[in-house]
Each structure stands twice: as structure tokens, then as C-alpha cells.
Amino acid sequence: MTRIATLSETRSNCHDCRLRSLCLPDNLSKEDIGELDSIVQRRKPVARGAYLFQAGQRFNSIFAVRTGSVKASTLLANGDEHISGFHLPGDVIGLDAIVSRDHPSTAIALESTSVCEIPYAELESLGDRLPTLQHQLVRIMSRELLAEQSTGHLLTRRAAEQRLAVVLLKFSERFANRGLSALRFRLPMSRLDLGNYLGLVPETMSRTFRRLEEQGLLSIAGKEIEIVDVCAIKALAYGNNEGDLAAKA
Amino acid sequence: MTRIATLSETRSNCHDCRLRSLCLPDNLSKEDIGELDSIVQRRKPVARGAYLFQAGQRFNSIFAVRTGSVKASTLLANGDEHISGFHLPGDVIGLDAIVSRDHPSTAIALESTSVCEIPYAELESLGDRLPTLQHQLVRIMSRELLAEQSTGHLLTRRAAEQRLAVVLLKFSERFANRGLSALRFRLPMSRLDLGNYLGLVPETMSRTFRRLEEQGLLSIAGKEIEIVDVCAIKALAYGNNEGDLAAKA
DNA sequence: CGCATCGTTGAATGGCCTCAAGATGCGTGG
DNA sequence: CCACGCATCTTGAGGCCATTCAACGATGCG
Numbered sequence: 001m002t003r004i005a006t007l008s009e010t011r012s013n014c015h016d017c018r019l020r021s022l023c024l025p026d027n028l029s030k031e032d033i034g035e036l037d038s039i040v041q042r043r044k045p046v047a048r049g050a051y052l053f054q055a056g057q058r059f060n061s062i063f064a065v066r067t068g069s070v071k072a073s074t075l076l077a078n079g080d081e082h083i084s085g086f087h088l089p090g091d092v093i094g095l096d097a098i099v100s101r102d103h104p105s106t107a108i109a110l111e112s113t114s115v116c117e118i119p120y121a122e123l124e125s126l127g128d129r130l131p132t133l134q135h136q137l138v139r140i141m142s143r144e145l146l147a148e149q150s151t152g153h154l155l156t157r158r159a160a161e162q163r164l165a166v167v168l169l170k171f172s173e174r175f176a177n178r179g180l181s182a183l184r185f186r187l188p189m190s191r192l193d194l195g196n197y198l199g200l201v202p203e204t205m206s207r208t209f210r211r212l213e214e215q216g217l218l219s220i221a222g223k224e225i226e227i228v229d230v231c232a233i234k235a236l237a238y239g240n241n242e243g244d245l246a247a248k249a
Numbered sequence: 250m251t252r253i254a255t256l257s258e259t260r261s262n263c264h265d266c267r268l269r270s271l272c273l274p275d276n277l278s279k280e281d282i283g284e285l286d287s288i289v290q291r292r293k294p295v296a297r298g299a300y301l302f303q304a305g306q307r308f309n310s311i312f313a314v315r316t317g318s319v320k321a322s323t324l325l326a327n328g329d330e331h332i333s334g335f336h337l338p339g340d341v342i343g344l345d346a347i348v349s350r351d352h353p354s355t356a357i358a359l360e361s362t363s364v365c366e367i368p369y370a371e372l373e374s375l376g377d378r379l380p381t382l383q384h385q386l387v388r389i390m391s392r393e394l395l396a397e398q399s400t401g402h403l404l405t406r407r408a409a410e411q412r413l414a415v416v417l418l419k420f421s422e423r424f425a426n427r428g429l430s431a432l433r434f435r436l437p438m439s440r441l442d443l444g445n446y447l448g449l450v451p452e453t454m455s456r457t458f459r460r461l462e463e464q465g466l467l468s469i470a471g472k473e474i475e476i477v478d479v480c481a482i483k484a485l486a487y488g489n490n491e492g493d494l495a496a497k498a
Numbered sequence: 499c500g501c502a503t504c505g506t507t508g509a510a511t512g513g514c515c516t517c518a519a520g521a522t523g524c525g526t527g528g
Numbered sequence: 529c530c531a532c533g534c535a536t537c538t539t540g541a542g543g544c545c546a547t548t549c550a551a552c553g554a555t556g557c558g
Contacts, residue, residue: 157448199406
């Protein structure tokens with residue numbers, strides 16, 4: 001809200017952004033980045049719990065997370081919230097709305113979060129002139145599709161411990177891609193939200209975290225997670241899962 | 250394998266394709282469709298059980314399903330197969346490979362299946378000249394992303410009956426989009442594959458199908474499915490799920 | 499017609515959900 | 529700085545449902 005903070009936010013640009021390589025400017029020339037930069041809108045941070053956009057709302061822009069984190073959720077017919085994913089800095093949000101006129105899901109900041117807003121009509125026009133930018137948009141969508149597939153269904157089957165192991169490894173990888181530690185990180189969401197995402201109730205989340213800590217695989221302090229035994233976690237997530245279902249001989 | 254069948258296949262083109270509106274040619278001018286058509290390769294059908302491509306294989310082309318059906322699967326570290334999705338005529342396959350050099354998953358024909366192969370390098374070049382084609386590619390990827398999100402996690406939570414109800418409604422919708430009946434259709438995959446996709450063992454699949462039939466919601470004859478009570482199925486899938494977990498007051 | 503894959507049916511085990519209650523943490527206001 | 533209130537998190541006991549194990553029936557293909 002202060003003038004100075006707003007200024008320091010707006011002063012930033014794509015070229016100096018340390019998340020550039022994850023985002024739309026990747027592979028672009030210096031001049032092209034300047035053109036992209038001119039259509040990017042940087043606003044003041046979104047407060048914890050505030051909406052970036054709501055489901056059903058008209059789609060106008062995609063958003064790139066600069067700092068903070070965001071959860072994507074939909075409201076089920078019975079009133080339950082269903083969380084479809086979490087977004088970290090460098091992620092691009094709203095790509096699932098391009099095909100329709102409206103946002104299919106709601107985006108809520110998990111903490112104070114600053115985003116770059118990119119009006120889609122202008123991005124599309126710019127892409128018509130800058131093939132490299134267009135290709136990068138397609139690459140980012142392909143990346144999202146890949147991530148969605150690999151997580152979406154690794155969570156369908158498998159026991160609670162395995163689901164948790166998978167999602168922790170996914171976050172570990174994502175933090176590592178952003179230059180942060182792969183073994184010590186802070187999960188930005190509550191246990192309730194993470195459980196919602198995994199299809200587990202909070203009680204099971206609590207018990208499962210405790211079990212993994214007792215087995216010496218994790219060290220937990222609130223939202224701070226330390227992966228103590230990476231090999232064991234990986235084996236649990238992807239490896240020989242004797243407790244798995246549909247085991248083929 | 251016969252000469253005539255091959256000829257009748259190769260004779261087809263994008264402009265006459267009845268799946269045009271679901272696929273890349275949608276929104277394109279007649280001339281642009283001709284340009285797209287010139288880079289599309291139509292080969293003889295892929296036999297049941299044969300690979301379109303395998304995980305790890307170099308990515309060169311995307312594929313559009315013309316007739317038949319395809320399952321996408323990955324091999325887990327323990328040797329289990331994990332099915333990440335099913336593709337019907339009009340679907341575009343391989344979009345998740347654009348970001349990397351290699352295919353992340355394997356595509357296997359569930360029946361005799363004919364596809365259009367579209368070399369991606371040529372599509373990209375063509376897209377640089379034809380903005381409408383480029384936009385359509387982005388729209389298709391957005392559509393896939395949306396579908397992946399909505400199915401991927403509706404299956405995470407929920408009981409067996411609800412998972413089955415959700416997936417049957419998804420197929421119903423997809424068949425309807427292709428001009429087929431929304432209430433009577435033939436599932437192209439085995440119960441084992443469908444169970445794998447849903448994270449349920451074959452025994453549970455069998456029992457769940459039978460239970461829905463006994464309740465008068467379905468009529469089943471092998472792979473042929475008839476949805477008898479659509480409302481009840483929808484209520485089960487999305488509605489008031491008292492047996493659901495994480496119910497919020 | 500024989501074999502292999504797929505599908506079905508029946509018990510028993512185990513894991514996750516439900517319900518209930520207490521503990522912890524954190525932001526707010528006194 | 530402390531007290532309060534609320535949301536989040538934890539812990540315990542019990543029940544339900546999907547998996548497991550085992551065996552049989554159906555189907556389809558050579």
C-alpha cells in the first residue's frame with residue numbers, strides 16, 4: 001500500500017527477473033523481451049486469502065507468479081472445495097481458460113503474492129509477430145500438461161504415505177528448479193489444503209507426516225520440511241511398493 | 250494391408266474430415282486447411298496393441314486420432330503400467346512431449362486405429378505463417394489442460410462408485426461431442442485398463458459396475474454401456490456425496 | 499478345440515474415513 | 529506484554545470399504 005513498495009514492484013521488468021528462464025521471456029532476444037515487457041502489468045501484491053480471479057469470471061489475462069504462492073480450486077456441486085494445484089513463482093496461471101471465455105477455476109493467494117498480469121489478447125497479437133514468444137507459450141503449456149499428467153494420476157492410486165512422498169518430491173524438484181534447496185523447504189499451504197489436493201483428510205495427513213518422521217525419512221517443523229532420507233522417499237514414491245494395488249507379477 | 254483400404258485412407262483430407270472442428274483445422278480458411286493438409290501424413294491403421302510411440306522415444310510428430318482409440322501409459326519403476334489417459338477420434342496426442350525432446354509416455358492402440366501424423370517442426374513453421382493455426386494449437390492445448398485437471402483430480406478423492414460415475418460421464422460427454430450417443434456407447438478399453446486409470450483393481454471394477462447396474466443406473470453388456478438414469482449418475486458423480494471425505498459444514 | 503486373457507464371485511484382512519475431543523499456533527485487541 | 533478467540537493441527541477409538549487372496553466362468557483367438 002505504501003508508495004515506495006509499489007514503486008519498487010513496478011520498477012521490476014522481465015529482463016532483470018530471476019525467474020525469466022521459467023517464464024515467457026525464455027529464449028527471447030533482448031528486444032523481444034522489451035516488447036513483452038511493455039504489455040506486462042505489475043500490480044501491488046495480492047493479500048493472503050485474496051482472489052487473483054474466480055471461477056466463472058471472464059478470462060482476460062494470464063498471470064505469472066513472481067513471489068508468494070497460489071492455490072487453484074473449484075467448487076463442487078455439494079459445496080466442497082476441490083484444490084487442483086499449487087503455483088509457485090515462475091508458474092503461469094490461467095492457461096486452462098484460453099479455450100473457453102471463462103476461468104474454470106479460482107486462484108487464491110496462499111500468502112502475500114505478487115504476480116505479473118499479461119492481457120491475453122495482447123499476448124496473442126504479439127505472438128503473431130514474435131514466433132519465439134509463441135513457441136515459448138506452447139512450451140510452457142506443454143510443460144504444464146506434462147506436470148498435470150505426472151502428478152494427477154500418481155495420486156490416484158497408492159496409499160497415503162506414497163501420495164505424500166510423491167507430492168513432497170514434486171515440490172522438492174520445483175523448489176530446486178527455482179534455485180532453492182531441494183531438501184529443506186517450506187510448504188506454503190496448510191495441511192488441510194494439501195490433504196484436499198491429495199484426497200486425504202487432515203487426520204490422515206497428520207498421522208502420515210508423523211509416521212514418515214518416525215521412520216526417519218522426514219524432519220518436520222510446522223510448514224518447514226526437511227527431507228532426511230531422499231532415497232527412501234523415492235523408493236516409497238516410485239519404487240518397489242509392496243503395499244501397492246494392482247501389482248502385476 | 251489391402252491396397253484399396255490404404256488408398257481409401259490416404260484419400261481423406263482435413264477439409265472433408267468430420268472431426269475437423271475438434272482438431273487443428275478448426276477456424277482455418279479453406280486455403281489454410283490446404284496448407285496444413287500438405288504436411289499431414291496419413292498411414293495405414295495401427296493394429297490393436299501396437300505402439301504409436303514409446304516413452305523415451307525421440308519426439309518428432311504429434312498425432313491426431315482419426316478412428317479407433319489409444320491409451321497413454323507410463324511404466325513405473327516397479328514394472329507396473331500406469332495408464333494416464335484414453336484418446337478418442339479427434340484427440341491430439343503427443344502435446345506433452347513438445348517441451349522435452351522425448352515422449353514422456355507410451356501410446357498404444359486399443360483397437361485398429363488410424364491416425365494423422367503431423368511433423369512438429371513443420372507445424373511450427375507453418376504456425377509462424379498462419380496465426381489462426383497457431384492459435385488453434387494453443388486452444389487445443391488449453392482444452393487438454395482443462396480436461397486433465399478436471400479428471401485428474403476428480404478421481405483422487407471419492408469412492409469407487411463415484412469415480413466410475415465421473416469417468417462414464419466424461420466419456421459420455423466426449424462421445425456426444427463427436428456426434429455419437431451420450432447414453433449408449435462402447436468403452437474401447439478393458440476393465441483392467443479402466444481400473445488402472447481409476448486406481449481400482451479389476452475385482453472392484455466388476456463389483457462396482459454390477460452395483461450400479463443393480464441400482465438401475467446402468468445397463469451393461471460387456472464393453473457396451475447404457476446410461477439408464479443420467480440424473481442419478483450425475484448426482485453420484487458431482488452431487489451430494491454423503492459418503493465423501495473432507496466434507497465441510 | 500485348447501489356451502490365454504479377461505472377467506466374475508466369495509471371504510478375510512487392512513487402511514482410511516468418521517466422529518469426538520484436546521492441543522497448538524497465530525493474529526487481534528486490550 | 530498478555531489474554532483472548534479462532535483456525536489449524538493432533539490424538540484416539542470404531543466402522544466401512546477397497547484390496548488381497550483364491551478359485552471359477554466367460555470370452556476370444558489361434
